[in-house]
Amino acid sequence: MNNFLHIISFDIPYPPNYGGIIDVFYKIKSLHKNGIKIILHCFKYNDRQESEEIEKLCDKVYYYNRNTSLAAHFSYLPYTVFSRKSKLLLKRLQEDEHPILFEGLMSCYLINHKSLKNRIKIYRESNIEHDYYYELFKGTNNLKKKLFYIIESIKLKYFEKNIQAAALSLVVSTNDQKQLEERYPNKRIEFMPSFHANDEVSIIPGQSDYILYHGNLSVAENENAAIYLCNHVFSKLEYKCIISGLKPSQKLIKVISNFNNIKLIANPNKAEMEKLMQEAQVHILVTEQCTGLKLKLLNTLFSGRHIVVNSNMLAGSGLDNLCNIADTPEAQITQCNTLMHEPFSTYLIEKRKSGLLPLYSNSYHAVQLKDILSSLTK
DSSP states (O other): OOOEEEEEESSOOOSOOSHHHHHHHHHHHHHHHTTOEEEEEEEEOTTOOOOHHHHHHOSEEEEEEOOOSGGGGGSSSOHHHHTTOOHHHHHHHTTSOOOEEEESGGGOTTTTOGGGTTSOEEEEOSSOHHHHHHHHHHHOOOHHHHHHHHHHHHHHHHHGGGGGGSSEEEESSHHHHHHHHHHOTTSOEEEOOOOOSOSSOOOOOBOOSEEEEESOTTSHHHHHHHHHHHHHTGGGOSSEEEEEESOOOHHHHHHHHTOTTEEEEESOOHHHHHHHHHHOSEEEEOOSOOOSOOHHHHHHHHHOSEEEEOHHHHTTTSOGGGSEEOOSHHHHHHHHHHHTTSOBOHHHHHHHHHHHTTTTOHHHHHHHHHHHHHHHTO
16 A cells, blocks of 8 residues: 545535534544545635645645536536536546545545546545435425425435445444445445544543533524523523534524523634533533434543433434433433532543543544555555
8 A cells, every 4th residue: 555545525624613524634634643645635615714734734735616606506416516526626536546535425526437437435424415404404494495405405315326436435323334234235334433623531520510502503403402402401490501602693692692591602712612511510412313423422422521412412323321311301401400410520431431432532443444445455
């Protein structure tokens, strides 16, 4: 193996501050530590800037503009895929014979291209994308968004079959693995949890006086969860409750303002977020979607005290025994009331460590991925 690897990323992976891009950044960082020379191709959008931090970790970095024109919506391909079409990217991939890692279905426009037929290709799954978009369709009342989400879901479901062009699919949850194995029984599909920001368990033992919900609040799934918690859980508690994350909408701000015991901390920097997470007595994480692996769950498990989740948050993760599962508002209220009185002990920290390591260790999976690349290129 010559240790070179092309990675096609759906976005610039710095800063690593949302969803699947966290997996991309920390994968790059971990592979770099293990001697893999990365040729990174990433698409620019949402005002994210070219990154010196990324360039330090890669042998080469190329940036491409997305085609976000209205015409891109009228392709038979999913908009999220078609908008990442690039002739220049194809030309650069054709200049050598290095393996190619496609990050997420949205980066897979070229995965089945005839000129790459004999290349070693790996598909990195982050969600069953058509299920994800269908849940977005169900979760919004905006008619324009609703139409986009359902059309995109149908297109993604049809497009997914192209991942069979990859020699291997690496999936983030065992539930997703089972789905893909049922649809593509002759393909190699393996479970590899998301890479994340934590090199070690950093929980502070002890006790505090607040409950925390955190997430990227501009994402509909997280906003819906925050509003649900305000109306049905936090407002029924006597404790201080904090909601924190990026870009809260006016709708969410208004909901929070109705309750004296709920505080919003908007757009915290990294240090502020880490402090909030480590000092919270109870973390509560709920979601309507059971797709993928929720990275905020992993981050919380590595740094936070007691964790209350609904079943959807755990789907396919194998982390059930490290969390307190509650699926109704009444059960969530009961768990919070109980755990607010229980200091987090060193025994519980050791239990958390044994449940997370090595399976959810970045270094463990970087070595595993390096070995996979070596075996595929022999």
